[in-house]
Amino acid sequence: MTRIIDSALDCKLLHSGPTQDESTLVLLRSKIFAIAKRLGISDLRREDILLVAAELATNNIKHANGRGMIQVWQQPGPVLDILSLDYGPGIADIAQAEQDGFSTANTFGKGLGAIRRLSDESYFYSQHNGSGPVTKWSGTVFLARFHLAADKSGVLGNDIGMFSRSLSDTRHNGDRIYLQKKDGRLRWLHLDGLGHGAEAQSATANLASHVDHPEGLEAILAGVDRQLVPTRGAVAAVCEIDTARRDLQLLGVGDMHARIFEKDEMQYVSFAPGILGREHRATSPFRATLGQRSVVVTASDGIRRNWDTGNFVGLFNQHPQLIAYTLGNIMGRVSDDQSICVSVVGK
The missing domain is CATH 3.60.40.10 (PPM-type phosphatase domain)
Structure with a gap:
């Protein structure tokens, strides 16, 4: 029988925490160290994950006034996902923000390019705040994905x-x-x-x-x-x-x-x-x-x-x-x- 993915085993939230101030980085680093050790992630790979997570948390603190979160997920593969989601103003011009080196108060700036280079996959979504007939969430979501095995056949x-x-x-x-x-x-x-x-x-x-x-x-x-x-x-x-x-x-x-x-x-x-x-x-x-x-x-x-x-x-x-x-x-x-x-x- 072809393998059946089971969310109870293959989709796990390993950490979720707010990004309110610089103390977030200390706790996040500790959590990722523990996760990396438990999952057998190499020291070099762990440092890449730490750098990406720190960059995402820092951007939440700076650009969303700390109104956001960082989550670490394990997904089928195995895959480790670092998710940043905030409730800030969002980004008005996403195409411009994605240009490596571009920086304003509401963008990832140079950090966006670093996140993409260090992770195996990365995905980015933002919705700018503004008035209108429909109530919309505003903010930015960034997903950085790390493959934990050389064989990617198990990845969804x-x-x-x-x-x-x-x-x-x-x-x-x-x-x-x-x-x-x-x-x-x-x-x-x-x-x-x-x-x-x-x-x-x-x-x-x-x-x-x-x-x-x-x-x-x-x-x-x-x-x-x-x-x-x-x-x-x-x-x-x-x-x-x-x-x-x-x-x-x-x-x-x-x-x-x-x-x-x-x-x-x-x-x-x-x-x-x-x-x-x-x-x-x-x-x-x-x-x-x-x-x-x-x-x-x-x-x-x-x-x-x-x-x-x-x-x-x-x-x-x-x-x-x-x-x-x-x-x-x-x-x-x-x-x-x-x-x-x-x-x-x-x-």
Whole structure:
């Protein structure tokens, strides 16, 4: 069986902290030292990661008045992501800001070029503040990615992004994403265990094998439904994309939500009410043929629904992992587990 990615094992928030003042750098350095030691990262590689993290934190302190955060994530690959997100004024002219050496009070200046040279991949998104009919977040997001293994076959690549964070960052997370790429097919099962804590996590555990079911999405959810009967239950969405034909199928039960972005327009997909393992209505798949470039998003109810393209102008043209981190951090509810899966089909 082709390997199935499990967000509980492969998508981990290792550190999250505010960037309020210079003391941030001391704590951040200590955290990265500990992470590097635990993951067996070489001293040279660790120094590159430290330099990038320090540059990102310093820019938050200087240009966003400390109203931001630095996060360290482990993703499939293995990959280490350093994420900077702030709530500052944003950058009015992104193209100019990306020129190495350019510097104003609202840009990364020379540090941007250094970050890009030291990291294996880097992605950048900003939204400038301003008045208008739509309430928009303003600020800057920067993702610096480091590959921790010479063999990159396990890296999800440029078509998948995942965000999964437990309530209050405890060790129990009832949200779970199982994902598999196989024979030109991308399929994932996205679950939210009822409630939160250890019982919710237990309900969504040990369901990976259903993703590899030889039949359709109805058979996958039926198998999950049966296995959840002894538990408190869960809601779920399952998605399948034939990447060659660009055929999309979405099927779900309960309070999950999905969106499809194409040609600057967002389509919302809802699911049948109910709870798997308990009572729920019969449901049938949503089907669509995707265009030249499409973004498909599934999210648990730990992610607020009141956003669209107007709130995040240009975001859905970015790398899927940057999309997932941005939505997860800005639209996540502090009262629940939170998770997002983002897939980009086409270029």
